[in-house]
Amino acid sequence: MKYLLFGTFLGLAIAAPAQASPLTVELEGVRSASGQLYVSVQTRAQFMQEAAAAGSVVAAPTAGSHRFSYDLPAGEYAISVWHDDNGNGRFDKDENFMPLDGWAMTNGSALRGEPTFDQVRIVLGDASADVRISMTYGR
Numbered sequence: 001m002k003y004l005l006f007g008t009f010l011g012l013a014i015a016a017p018a019q020a021s022p023l024t025v026e027l028e029g030v031r032s033a034s035g036q037l038y039v040s041v042q043t044r045a046q047f048m049q050e051a052a053a054a055g056s057v058v059a060a061p062t063a064g065s066h067r068f069s070y071d072l073p074a075g076e077y078a079i080s081v082w083h084d085d086n087g088n089g090r091f092d093k094d095e096n097f098m099p100l101d102g103w104a105m106t107n108g109s110a111l112r113g114e115p116t117f118d119q120v121r122i123v124l125g126d127a128s129a130d131v132r133i134s135m136t137y138g139r
Helices: none
Strands: 021-030 036-042 054-059 064-072 075-084 102-105 121-124 129-134
Touching (some): 036 064
Parallel strands (some): 021 129
16 A cells, blocks of 8 residues: 555544435544544545545544544445554555555455555445444554
């Protein structure tokens, strides 16, 4: 995964949709750290940009699992998570551009290189949806 943009997690614009479907994100494998955990739910047009349909920021997250719930209109979304585990405000990568900070995406375990929206998208219909994703840490 060459890039996970820091800006993706800064513009967490949360809108109240007219006809919403509940989306629950179960995030597993979070390591405790003094940094922040950023969760972003994005449409195709927002993918890897600053804007988001929904999102959350957790300061100094506890280790283990975290649950996030959002009400969104039916459609296609990508869920991205960044754990700035050392709190330096940068998405740290090694000399080969491999992530050192914690990260997670829908279908993330199958990713090789920079993700495309189609690789990580989920489809939210009129009914509720539950998504389970796991953190990956490079250090």
